Each structure stands twice: as C-alpha cells, then as structure tokens.
Amino acid sequence: MTTGRASRRPTRQQQAVADILGQSADFASAQALHGRLREAGETVGLATVYRALQAMADAGQVDVLRTDDGEAVYRACEPGHHHHLVCRTCGRTVEVEGPAVETWTDRVAAEHGFIDVTHTLEIFGTCADCARGASAS
Amino acid sequence: MTTGRASRRPTRQQQAVADILGQSADFASAQALHGRLREAGETVGLATVYRALQAMADAGQVDVLRTDDGEAVYRACEPGHHHHLVCRTCGRTVEVEGPAVETWTDRVAAEHGFIDVTHTLEIFGTCADCARGASAS
DNA sequence: CTCAGAATGATAATCGTTGTCAACTCGGTG
DNA sequence: CACCGAGTTGACAACGATTATCATTCTGAG
Numbered sequence: 001m002t003t004g005r006a007s008r009r010p011t012r013q014q015q016a017v018a019d020i021l022g023q024s025a026d027f028a029s030a031q032a033l034h035g036r037l038r039e040a041g042e043t044v045g046l047a048t049v050y051r052a053l054q055a056m057a058d059a060g061q062v063d064v065l066r067t068d069d070g071e072a073v074y075r076a077c078e079p080g081h082h083h084h085l086v087c088r089t090c091g092r093t094v095e096v097e098g099p100a101v102e103t104w105t106d107r108v109a110a111e112h113g114f115i116d117v118t119h120t121l122e123i124f125g126t127c128a129d130c131a132r133g134a135s136a137s
Numbered sequence: 138m139t140t141g142r143a144s145r146r147p148t149r150q151q152q153a154v155a156d157i158l159g160q161s162a163d164f165a166s167a168q169a170l171h172g173r174l175r176e177a178g179e180t181v182g183l184a185t186v187y188r189a190l191q192a193m194a195d196a197g198q199v200d201v202l203r204t205d206d207g208e209a210v211y212r213a214c215e216p217g218h219h220h221h222l223v224c225r226t227c228g229r230t231v232e233v234e235g236p237a238v239e240t241w242t243d244r245v246a247a248e249h250g251f252i253d254v255t256h257t258l259e260i261f262g263t264c265a266d267c268a269r270g271a272s273a274s
Numbered sequence: 275c276t277c278a279g280a281a282t283g284a285t286a287a288t289c290g291t292t293g294t295c296a297a298c299t300c301g302g303t304g
Numbered sequence: 305c306a307c308c309g310a311g312t313t314g315a316c317a318a319c320g321a322t323t324a325t326c327a328t329t330c331t332g333a334g
Contacts, residue, residue, distance in 0.1 A: 008280075008281075009279090009280060009281065009330090009331060009332080010331085011280095011281065011282080011330075011331075012330095013281080013282070013283095014281090029321090030321085030322080031320090031321075043283095044282090044283085045282060045283035045284070046283085046284090046322095047282080047283060047284080047285095047322090047323080047324090048281080048282055048283065050321095050322065050323075051281085051282085051323095066203045066207055069291095070203055070207040070208075070209065070290080070291085070321080071207075071320090071321070072207065072321085072322085085245065085246055085249055085251060087251065094249050096245050096249075098241055098245065100237060100241055101238055101241060101258075104235055104237055104238060105258075105260050108222065108233050108235065108260065109222060109260055109262050112222055112231050112233075112264070113264060113265030113268075114222060114224065114260075114262035114263060114264050114265070115262060115263050115265075115268050116262055116263045116268075117260060117261070117262035118260075118261050118262070119258065119259065119260040119261065120257070120258070120259050120261075121238075121242075121256065121257070121258045122256065122257050123242050123245065123246055123251075123254060123255075123256040124254065124255050124256065124257075125246050125251035125252060125253055125254035125255070126251060126252050126253045127249070127250060127251050128249075128250030128251070128252075131250075131252050131253075145311075145312075146299090146300065146301085146310090146311055146312070147300090148299080148300080148311095148312065148313080149299095150312080150313070150314095151312090166290085167290080167291080168289095168290075168291095180314095181313090181314085182313060182314035182315070183291095183314085183315090184291090184292080184293090184313080184314060184315080184316090185312080185313055185314065187290095187291065187292075188292095188312085188313085206289095206322090207289095207290080207321080207322085208289090208290065209290080209291085
C-alpha cells in the first residue's frame with residue numbers, strides 16, 4: 001500500500017513555513033509566523049501558512065495549542081508524546097515527559113469505562129529569569 | 138472590611154444564566170446557553186450571557202475550557218481544583234481529581250526553576266455507552 | 275515539452291467574541 | 305412613595321482569527 005505519507009506535494013512555501021518553525025524555540029501564532037516570513041523576504045500567503053500548519057499538525061510534525069483567548073499557536077517539537085512547561089512572561093518553553101501522568105490518565109479513564117483516550121496537559125508558570133529580572137530595564 | 142466579592146449587582150438575567158448552567162451536566166458554549174435561555178422563554182441578550190459567564194468564570198464559579206476549534210465552553214463545577222474526563226462523542230463529563238498529577242506538575246516546574254505554577258489537564262475519550270452503540274446507523 | 279492535478283494567494287465570508295452606548299433597573303434616600 | 309445615581313442590559317457594530325472560494329501558478333511524471 002502507499003506509504004502513510006499524507007504529506008502534500010513539497011513546495012517552497014511549505015519549506016519556508018517549516019524552516020521558520022524550526023528556528024523558533026517557542027510557540028507562535030499563525031499570523032506571527034506569517035509576519036516573520038514576510039520580514040525574511042519570503043512571499044507566502046496567509047492562507048498558505050494556515051494550510052501548511054494544519055498539514056504539519058495533522059502529520060504530527062508540530063504541536064498545536066490554544067492560548068487563553070482562543071488563538072492557535074504552533075511549535076516544532078520532538079516527536080512522540082510530551083507536554084509543555086511554558087513561561088507566561090517570556091514564552092520560554094520546555095518539553096517535559098511524565099510517564100506517571102500518562103499512566104494515571106489511562107487508569108482514570110478506564111475506571112470510568114472510557115476508551116480511545118487522549119489528553120492535553122500544559123503547565124504555565126514564571127521561569128527563574130523572569131521571576132528574578134522582572135524589573136529589568 | 139469589604140468582602141472580596143467582585144460580584145455584580147444581582148439581576149434576573151444573571152440568575153437565568155446561572156440556572157441554565159446548573160441544569161446542564163455537560164460543557165456548553167455561550168451561544169448554546171443563549172439559545173436554551175430563549176427556548177425557556179427567558180429574554181436575555183447574547184452579550185449579557187457572555188458577560189455573566191465571564192463574571193462567573195472570574196469568580197471561579199464555573200469552569201471554562203476551549204474546544205479544539207477555539208470555542209469557549211462553560212460548565213458549573215464543584216469548587217476546588219479538578220480536571221475533566223469528557224466523552225468526545227456524547228459530551229458526557231466526569232470530574233476527576235489527581236493529587237499525583239498536581240504533585241508531579243509542581244515538581245517538574247520547580248526542577249526547571251518555574252514559580253507561580255498553574256496547569257490545565259483535560260482527558261478526552263469515548264465513554265462506554267458511545268463505544269458500544271457507535272455502530273448505530 | 276506537455277499535461278493533469280495539486281498548491282497557491284488575494285479576497286470574501288464566517289464565526290465567536292468584545293466594544294459601544296442609549297435605555298433601563300436596582301436599591302437606597304429624602 | 306417618588307427620585308437618583310450607578311451598575312446592567314441589549315441591539316448592533318466592530319474586531320480578529322480562521323476558513324472557503326476560485327482563478328492562476330507550479331510540480332512532477334510521461
């Protein structure tokens with residue numbers, strides 16, 4: 001059978017989006033990424049940025065989460081399941097793993113008769129630098 | 138001393154929103170709640186529903202979370218910190234507690250020097266009823 | 275080189291949510 | 305009880321993020 005690759009035909013624009021994502025260590029919104037691409041001289045339409053991000057999200061190549069005000073933010077992440085520890089001041093992001101959490105969610109879900117279980121877990125806080133230098137000029 | 142009550146002046150509309158929330162066992166969007174109020178014969182403006190929900194959310198009287206497509210959904214919940222196990226088919230919601238998870242997130246955050254930590258955790262799955270009857274035409 | 279189909283991009287459309295502002299209500303006062 | 309000031313309401317406009325549309329362009333294969 002055909003390989004599982006649901007990837008679209010490779011194009012310069014998709015490559016550009018993937019590159020910009022790879023350069024950023026933190027989560028960024030689709031519009032922010034689009035803006036950065038324009039600054040970098042890349043000519044990519046906003047709609048294309050959205051499509052590329054969706055495609056990569058579907059393929060599991062990027063993580064997506066929603067800010068409190070409902071905006072979607074994206075980030076290129078290590079493959080595999082993990083969670084994020086995000087500084088709410090500077091946006092710094094740390095990927096964390098928690099086998100215990102995975103086990104716990106599965107067990108709780110099973111206890112209630114749920115199957116085909118997934119979960120989302122994000123941790124927000126203030127990182128050491130921001131806590132210390134919050135008053136920095 | 139002035140109580141911490143940031144609550145607004147009590148009105149019929151706010152009561153109506155609180156009531157409708159109390160009757161629903163599952164998460165519902167602001168617009169869905171507004172629709173239900175109209176069906177119930179209550180005359181409440183959509184903007185007022187949003188304001189009432191925000192006020193209750195600020196007061197910690199309701200839980201808010203975002204669906205995958207960014208829509209905010211609300212539910213009247215037990216006070217205190219807890220998480221949700223939601224059936225992605227029928228929407229049934231179970232409140233769950235996980236002291237172990239709380240501990241884990243705090244520890245992980247501390248290890249990375251983060252302070253003032255909060256977290257969000259939601260579990261999605263298919264409940265027993267939906268799993269069984271999923272093949273229904 | 276040429277073709278078919280997929281991808282792009284500018285724009286319009288959609289949807290949820292928030293802001294605006296005149297009219298209204300509440301609760302207390304004289 | 306009538307009145308008052310401030311907080312609320314509600315209809316509608318405004319807004320921002322995302323998605324759909326559709327003619328044009330590009331990719332890879334033959």
